[in-house]
Amino acid sequence: MPLTTVETPADSDGGSLSHGLKQRHLSMIALGGVIGAGLFVGSGAGIAAAGPSIVIAYALSGLLVMLVMRMLGEMSAAYPSSGSFSSHAERAIGPWAGFTAGWAFWVLLCTAVGLEGIGAAQIVHGWLPGTPEWAWVALFMVVFCGTNLAAVKNFGEFEFWFAALKVGAITLFLVLGVLALAGVLPGTDSPGGSNLTELLPGGGEGLVIGLLASVFAYGGLETVTIAAAESQDPVRGVARAVRTAMWRIAVFYVGSMAVVVALVPWDSPQVVEDGPYVAALDRLGIPGAGQLMNVVVLVALLSAMNANIYGASRIGYSLVERGQGPTWLGRVSGGVPRVAVLASSVFGFLCVLLSYWRPDDVFAWLLNMIGAVILVVWIFIAVSQLRLRRRLERETPEKLAVRMWAFPWLTWVALAGMAAVFVLMAREPDTRVQLYSTGAMTLALAAVGYAWQRARERR
Numbered sequence: 001m002p003l004t005t006v007e008t009p010a011d012s013d014g015g016s017l018s019h020g021l022k023q024r025h026l027s028m029i030a031l032g033g034v035i036g037a038g039l040f041v042g043s044g045a046g047i048a049a050a051g052p053s054i055v056i057a058y059a060l061s062g063l064l065v066m067l068v069m070r071m072l073g074e075m076s077a078a079y080p081s082s083g084s085f086s087s088h089a090e091r092a093i094g095p096w097a098g099f100t101a102g103w104a105f106w107v108l109l110c111t112a113v114g115l116e117g118i119g120a121a122q123i124v125h126g127w128l129p130g131t132p133e134w135a136w137v138a139l140f141m142v143v144f145c146g147t148n149l150a151a152v153k154n155f156g157e158f159e160f161w162f163a164a165l166k167v168g169a170i171t172l173f174l175v176l177g178v179l180a181l182a183g184v185l186p187g188t189d190s191p192g193g194s195n196l197t198e199l200l201p202g203g204g205e206g207l208v209i210g211l212l213a214s215v216f217a218y219g220g221l222e223t224v225t226i227a228a229a230e231s232q233d234p235v236r237g238v239a240r241a242v243r244t245a246m247w248r249i250a251v252f253y254v255g256s257m258a259v260v261v262a263l264v265p266w267d268s269p270q271v272v273e274d275g276p277y278v279a280a281l282d283r284l285g286i287p288g289a290g291q292l293m294n295v296v297v298l299v300a301l302l303s304a305m306n307a308n309i310y311g312a313s314r315i316g317y318s319l320v321e322r323g324q325g326p327t328w329l330g331r332v333s334g335g336v337p338r339v340a341v342l343a344s345s346v347f348g349f350l351c352v353l354l355s356y357w358r359p360d361d362v363f364a365w366l367l368n369m370i371g372a373v374i375l376v377v378w379i380f381i382a383v384s385q386l387r388l389r390r391r392l393e394r395e396t397p398e399k400l401a402v403r404m405w406a407f408p409w410l411t412w413v414a415l416a417g418m419a420a421v422f423v424l425m426a427r428e429p430d431t432r433v434q435l436y437s438t439g440a441m442t443l444a445l446a447a448v449g450y451a452w453q454r455a456r457e458r459r
Helices: 023-032 037-078 085-092 095-127 133-149 152-182 203-217 223-230 234-243 245-263 269-273 276-283 289-321 338-357 362-369 373-395 409-427 429-458
Strands: none
Touching: 023 152, 023 223, 023 234, 037 085, 037 203, 037 223, 037 234, 037 245, 037 269, 037 276, 037 289, 037 373, 037 409, 085 095, 085 289, 085 373, 095 133, 095 289, 095 338, 095 362, 095 373, 095 429, 133 152, 133 289, 133 338, 152 245, 152 276, 152 289, 203 373, 203 409, 223 234, 223 289, 234 245, 245 276, 269 276, 276 289, 289 338, 338 362, 362 429, 373 409, 373 429, 409 429
């Protein structure tokens, strides 16, 4: 479909949503959005497979994510929308593309809400073993559903303090780690480079496993471009968040991985069993390190629940605003798409129930289906940016408040990187099923979106 035929998505989703997010909210969402439970716990498996080369894996995947965020920032600054990449894909490629990217991401976020609720409940159940896990999940769902049903500034305040706690925790970890490595932390002997003697203990295969683990740890960075549409100055908010993405990824991800593998032997069983950060804090002799990190991980999980309910509701609302979903889902009151919030929360809790009722078939199938959705979304972002950038330069160059570096070459480099990740996923038995399942869902959504597009064109 030619670019000029898609003009229906409004730049700000029709102005129905409120603009209650302040710049401090966006700044902290951008900071905290890169710090998830996957970094604190999930990175342990990557370290066990890749050894010290996990730092290379996180750096390579971090470069890819930086390019994606720069592309997304360019489009979101030019066309602020709560639909973010879904709106951009519709504008650049066609309604079927916006439909596919938007609903695939909605399923991903809603399922993630359920997974995060389960993880948070397991931590609290460990503290209070006499309480049922499902009850804690239900409580968290009610709290964050209520938060998102209220004015958007409530979501912003929750995320501000959640993000502040996460940023404070990982900053303190980095400071302690650097002091220990320098040999100036009282009561701790510096290991020097004794844990870094073998860069690739798992060979190339280990690096591949670490690379795949690191790619999916970066999920959640897109939320800031969704939230920016409800801020007081969307263009400024997106521009600032994107321009600081490089140092945030370098410090929080690559920096913390470097500190962990320098402090702790990569093959220590504790790295996988307790998590790399707990292992590192134990190495430093920090009392109660395990419980301390459990608190941090709990905050990270609750923050992700809150952000994902928000993101899913806004993506769903935007899709309906553009005629790509049931109209009842787009009802707005008090500047909030409350029906979309409820629907997203209910879907998330349904995923939790499936994990109890059908853990080995339906729930496992659902997890596989969302396994590579983030890569599908990134491809839509890159293709959309390739097309919209030329259109912006030709028609409204003043909207280019953020520009992709070395366009179009780095966009093509990013697409090549995504293709390489797909190839690596196809090589690994554990990720191959995810790749095929996500591919089947994407094709099904694309077929439905294309049929809907043709029907609308005929009308």
